[in-house]
Amino acid sequence: MATELGEVLLPPLPQITEETRPFWDSCKEGALKLQRCSDCSEFRFPPSVACPACASMNCSWEPVSGKGTIFSFVTFQRLYHKAFASLLPYVVAVVELEEGPRLLTRLVGLNEADVVKCGAPVRLHLEPLSDDVVLPLFELAGKQG
Numbered sequence: 001m002a003t004e005l006g007e008v009l010l011p012p013l014p015q016i017t018e019e020t021r022p023f024w025d026s027c028k029e030g031a032l033k034l035q036r037c038s039d040c041s042e043f044r045f046p047p048s049v050a051c052p053a054c055a056s057m058n059c060s061w062e063p064v065s066g067k068g069t070i071f072s073f074v075t076f077q078r079l080y081h082k083a084f085a086s087l088l089p090y091v092v093a094v095v096e097l098e099e100g101p102r103l104l105t106r107l108v109g110l111n112e113a114d115v116v117k118c119g120a121p122v123r124l125h126l127e128p129l130s131d132d133v134v135l136p137l138f139e140l141a142g143k144q145g
């Protein structure tokens with residue numbers, strides 16, 4: 001369901017819960033943070049109560065580099081939601097961060113000369129969507145601007 005903010009049509013907004021709030025807050029603060037297990041040191045995403053690697057309940061939120069590579073992607077040519085009309089065509093990607101976890105995200109800053117391929121290096125691009133939500137999107141690394 002779309003949310004109207006003034007005359008701007010917003011895409012569906014994330015449902016921020018107590019468990020995911022530190023993630024979204026870190027995006028608003030300008031430095032992406034993920035949960036890190038206090039016992040085995042594994043980073044994890046999405047947020048969870050227990051570590052998927054060792055089942056520990058102890059964790060902290062720590063900054064990650066914002067660097068990664070494209071694990072998989074698809075280019076959307078068809079409009080599925082009016083809020084994305086101005087973006088067509090756009091690339092939805094699974095980015096594997098240097099720290100290990102994979103995020104489902106969107107690539108930005110692409111032009112027709114850019115070649116998107118699996119394994120390509122990307123870097124974090126934080127994009128404000130509303131007063132409460134800053135999206136962790138990615139752009140190809142090595143590009144100027």
Ligand SMILES: [Zn+2]
Pocket residue numbers: 037038039040041042051052053054055056
């Ligand atoms: Zn662990």
